[in-house]
Amino acid sequence: xxxxxxxLRLGFRCEDTQLINEANQFHAIFEDxxxxxxxxxxxxxxxTIRQFNSEVHNAAANIWAFKRKVLGLILxxxxxxxxxxxxxxxxxxxxxxxxxxxxEELNNGRLEPLPDAIIDENVFFLxxxxxxxxxxxxxxxxxxxxxxxxxxxxxxxxxxxxYQAIDLSSMRPQSQTxxxxxxxxxxxxxxxKSLRDFKKTARDLIEECRxxxxxxxxxxxxxxxxxxxxxxxxxxxxxxxxxxxxxxxEIMH
Numbered sequence: 001x002x003x004x005x006x007x008l009r010l011g012f013r014c015e016d017t018q019l020i021n022e023a024n025q026f027h028a029i030f031e032d033x034x035x036x037x038x039x040x041x042x043x044x045x046x047x048t049i050r051q052f053n054s055e056v057h058n059a060a061a062n063i064w065a066f067k068r069k070v071l072g073l074i075l076x077x078x079x080x081x082x083x084x085x086x087x088x089x090x091x092x093x094x095x096x097x098x099x100x101x102x103x104e105e106l107n108n109g110r111l112e113p114l115p116d117a118i119i120d121e122n123v124f125f126l127x128x129x130x131x132x133x134x135x136x137x138x139x140x141x142x143x144x145x146x147x148x149x150x151x152x153x154x155x156x157x158x159x160x161x162x163y164q165a166i167d168l169s170s171m172r173p174q175s176q177t178x179x180x181x182x183x184x185x186x187x188x189x190x191x192x193k194s195l196r197d198f199k200k201t202a203r204d205l206i207e208e209c210r211x212x213x214x215x216x217x218x219x220x221x222x223x224x225x226x227x228x229x230x231x232x233x234x235x236x237x238x239x240x241x242x243x244x245x246x247x248x249x250e251i252m253h
Contacts (some may be wrong), residue, residue, distance in 0.1 A: 001063055001099065002030035003222050004092040008070065010216065011084030019070065026063050033059060053103045060100035067093035085138070091131045098124060115176035118237050122188055123165045125230040129195055130158035132223045136202060139219075141212035147202065154195050161188055182241050189234045196227035 005027035012019050033056055040049065071089040073079045105111055112120065137151030168175045168184060203220035205211045 001060060001096060002027055002034060003218060004067070004095070005030065005063070007216070007219060007222075008067070008084060008089070008092070011082050011088075013079065013082050016079065016082070022066055026059075026066065029059050030063075050107050053107045057100050057103040057107070060096050060103065064093055064096035064100065067096060085135070087131060088135060091128065091135075094124075095128070114237075114240055115181060116172075118181050118185065118241075119165065119169045119172065119176070121233055121237075122184065123162065123169055125233070126158055126162040126165055126188065128226060129192065129230065130155055130162055132199070132226070133158060133195065136199075136215070136223070139213055139215045141214075144211055144213065147211065150198060154198060157191055158195070161191060178241060182238070185234055185237050185241065189231065189238070192227060192231050192234060196224065196231060199224040199227055 005023045009020055009023035009027070012023070036052070040052070067089055070079075070084065071086060071093065074082065074084060074086050074089060111117070133151050133154035137148050137155060140148050140151065142148065165184070165188075168180070199220070202211070202215075203217070203224050206213060206215055206220045207217050
């Protein structure tokens with residue numbers, strides 16, 4: 001959320017001082033939240049964590065509302081000349097909504113059953129990965145033809161995987177068999193690993209100034225970390241489907 005504030009601020013016009021100030025305020029809020037989160041340990045009183053989660057939930061709800069406001073301004077052509085893609089603003093708002101919903105689930109102690117979680121997490125993250133590929137393709141310089149084409153191929157691949165996930169979702173509960181879910185996770189993991197490696201290469205090339213683009217190095221690292229997170233979740237699902245007990249400390253980490 002902190003980095004989203006930074007990315008949005010970069011995309012505003014210099015005259016959008018109010019929006020820039022709001023983005024800076026959110027950056028400061030989530031920077032403080034991030035700093036304080038590191039002080040908690042596994043044995044911290046659950047009530048303390050619950051109160052902290054409620055505070056973070058409120059901040060996530062507020063930044064979601066800010067992002068949707070910005071999206072509305074862009075779609076009504078009230079921010080001409082800015083560089084925030086509407087899809088990017090929608091993308092980061094979906095992530096804010098995902099974050100606040102997860103905090104609410106944790107505080108209420110009501111996580112989804114594993115079969116539902118597998119499908120819903122994949123529907124969400126496959127869309128996120130498809131979006132990332134589109135952003136990379138549009139922010140690379142057009143002369144980087146090979147990388148642009150690779151990004152386009154990843155976009156198409158993840159669009160296909162996302163629609164497959166939506167189809168599996170619509171077939172619930174009949175589709176929630178162990179063989180189908182296991183194949184579903186395996187297929188997605190293969191594609192996510194390839195995209196993760198592509199993002200890592202792009203991130204390294206951007207940091208070394210070896211390719212032409214307008215991608216901020218932090219954005220390149222941001223999308224790489226989200227692919228890593230998706231792979232972590234897929235690995236947990238795979239172990240759970242195989243009957244391996246998932247370590248709660250590992251999930252927290």
